[in-house]
Amino acid sequence: MRLLLLTLLVLTFFPACQRPPAGSGATAEVHEFRKVSDVTWAAPRGFDLTMDIYTPQTRKKQYPVIVMYHGGGWLINNKSIMDEGAAYLASHGEYVVCNVNYRLLGDLGNTVTMDEIVGDAFGALLWVREHIGEYGGDPDKIIVTGDSAGGHLATMVATQGHRLSATEAFGTPGYRFRPSYLPPEGLPAGGVSVAGAMISYGAFDHLGSARGGFETQSNIFWQLGQAQPRGIFGEDYNHEDHPERYRMVSPLYLIDPAAERDYPPMLFTVGSEDNLTTPASIEAYMAKLREAGHDELQYWVHEGRPHAFLDSGSNEFLGIEFSRDAVPALDYMIAYLDERF
Numbered sequence: 001m002r003l004l005l006l007t008l009l010v011l012t013f014f015p016a017c018q019r020p021p022a023g024s025g026a027t028a029e030v031h032e033f034r035k036v037s038d039v040t041w042a043a044p045r046g047f048d049l050t051m052d053i054y055t056p057q058t059r060k061k062q063y064p065v066i067v068m069y070h071g072g073g074w075l076i077n078n079k080s081i082m083d084e085g086a087a088y089l090a091s092h093g094e095y096v097v098c099n100v101n102y103r104l105l106g107d108l109g110n111t112v113t114m115d116e117i118v119g120d121a122f123g124a125l126l127w128v129r130e131h132i133g134e135y136g137g138d139p140d141k142i143i144v145t146g147d148s149a150g151g152h153l154a155t156m157v158a159t160q161g162h163r164l165s166a167t168e169a170f171g172t173p174g175y176r177f178r179p180s181y182l183p184p185e186g187l188p189a190g191g192v193s194v195a196g197a198m199i200s201y202g203a204f205d206h207l208g209s210a211r212g213g214f215e216t217q218s219n220i221f222w223q224l225g226q227a228q229p230r231g232i233f234g235e236d237y238n239h240e241d242h243p244e245r246y247r248m249v250s251p252l253y254l255i256d257p258a259a260e261r262d263y264p265p266m267l268f269t270v271g272s273e274d275n276l277t278t279p280a281s282i283e284a285y286m287a288k289l290r291e292a293g294h295d296e297l298q299y300w301v302h303e304g305r306p307h308a309f310l311d312s313g314s315n316e317f318l319g320i321e322f323s324r325d326a327v328p329a330l331d332y333m334i335a336y337l338d339e340r341f
Helices: 002-006 079-092 114-135 149-159 206-211 243-247 279-291 322-340
Strands: 033-042 049-056 063-069 096-100 137-147 196-200 266-271 297-302
Touching: 033 079, 033 114, 049 079, 049 114, 063 079, 063 114, 063 149, 079 096, 079 322, 096 114, 114 137, 114 149, 137 149, 149 196, 196 322, 206 243, 266 279, 266 322, 279 297, 297 322
Parallel strands: 063 096, 063 137, 137 196, 196 266, 266 297
Antiparallel strands: 033 049, 049 096
């Protein structure tokens, strides 16, 4: 039923400007920002990928950077769904915000695979690390964030930066990701890491989703994305015969002990009324992190809110509206970051 409700999401486009978005409950002084739209950062398989970059207009010479991945079930939406959220973070906090487009499963003739989408998320991070100084950002202080499908991508970037390769295909033994953008000097030795992560109602289990019908007609996001249902790794793979492939893009199965690998501080948020990505699913993932020794975790439940509360604009059917529902969550995120940066 929740998937059906999400078909009625209304996409609104926040105009490019230097005025901050209206909000309520902001805790920080509001300031203007500079927005550079549609910066092309890569073109994997000839498919142009862009991002919008928002820079606060205060007196700082360098700002920490937020790399943002939008939601939409890996099949719908683009960065415009996060326009208002990105503008709010840049105008109410002192952070450069990079609002990222990545490929969807239905792109390139419905041939994009989930490992390629993760590669896009890593590619955007690598591009930001190399270029963000030109926009007033500090490449040594990068935080990733995302909601729903974007929360999955942000979690993968925050925890799987050691699994990158410029040449290897996604498969045994290492199931490595090829970033869509590679710096001229190549991949950093030891992989990439970030300074923090903010995950909003993220998805952590592709194997469970596939078993529940994600790759079939019952998942209406295929129809919304104007693509025929198929396996997320193409027609040659399925979750019954190749479950490991699905686990290797699922954060739930990819938690290393803290004694072996450090993870950044992470904030998890979810709506108390979210029936698509439930509070219980977030708590289960956090419990596994803690069991592995990762304890720099913070959890916040947005009382009375459903899925997609961070979306721009409003939707009467879902009962969400940006200034009422997203703003309190964004204020909480800014406060969380301000304590650390």
